[in-house]
Amino acid sequence: MTSAPGFVPPRDDDGTFLEESRVSAAHALRDIVHAFVRAQPEEDAYDEIRGMAEQLVARLDATPRRDRMALMQAAREKHDGAFPVGIGAGGFNDRAVAGLANPAAVDIEVEPGGGDVVARVVFRKGFEGPPGRAHGGMIAAAFDDVTGFIIGRIGQPAFTGELTVRYVGPTPIETPVVMTARLDGRERRKIFISGEATVDGVVTATCKAIYIAIDPSVFAASPDPR
Numbered sequence: 001m002t003s004a005p006g007f008v009p010p011r012d013d014d015g016t017f018l019e020e021s022r023v024s025a026a027h028a029l030r031d032i033v034h035a036f037v038r039a040q041p042e043e044d045a046y047d048e049i050r051g052m053a054e055q056l057v058a059r060l061d062a063t064p065r066r067d068r069m070a071l072m073q074a075a076r077e078k079h080d081g082a083f084p085v086g087i088g089a090g091g092f093n094d095r096a097v098a099g100l101a102n103p104a105a106v107d108i109e110v111e112p113g114g115g116d117v118v119a120r121v122v123f124r125k126g127f128e129g130p131p132g133r134a135h136g137g138m139i140a141a142a143f144d145d146v147t148g149f150i151i152g153r154i155g156q157p158a159f160t161g162e163l164t165v166r167y168v169g170p171t172p173i174e175t176p177v178v179m180t181a182r183l184d185g186r187e188r189r190k191i192f193i194s195g196e197a198t199v200d201g202v203v204t205a206t207c208k209a210i211y212i213a214i215d216p217s218v219f220a221a222s223p224d225p226r
């Protein structure tokens with residue numbers, strides 16, 4: 001089975017990472033969404049598309065519901081009360097924006113290792129705002145997730161407290177965008193991070209984020225333990 005882009009299985013799977021098959025299925029569903037947005041089929045095709053979609057929804061609705069809170073808590077218990085670091089750990093692959101197992105996510109592939117975060121991002125057709133350009137809200141959402149990788153690398157669970165984005169120029173769709181993020185400093189519970197998005201070396205947007213650090217022991221105890 002072909003892996004979804006960006007999926008790197010852990011060296012020692014401790015049970016907190018999602019199966020590769022779930023990630024691959026999510027990527028296929030993502031392809032469907034963007035194909036639908038960019039295509040203009042004959043009118044009679046829509047009834048068939050709707051019928052297939054309704055059948056798939058019915059099949060999924062007939063299965064048990066997935067409990068991300070339970071996954072997070074179980075992951076913490078397996079790591080002696082500390083929340084594990086890793087984008088796939090504890091149900092994080094289900095998250096919005098960059099979750100590998102979330103069909104509605106943006107295509108974000110982060111380079112492994114290092115202190116700074118370097119990510120390759122592609123805003124596909126379904127995330128178009130003005131013709132040919134990525135929607136500003138999607139750019140901000142991608143910044144929120146890319147800067148969040150800094151939190152994972154320093155091993156400190158935290159929530160976004162503030163995110164400011166400056167749009168310098170147009171960010172094209174269906175074109176590789178490089179988003180970088182770096183840790184600028186810390187002050188008590190505040191974590192300061194900045195970043196930028198570039199296309200062929202030209203800056204199209206910048207961001208500044210303030211994260212609020214959370215005690216790892218309570219991070220998975222409630223939806224928002226602030």
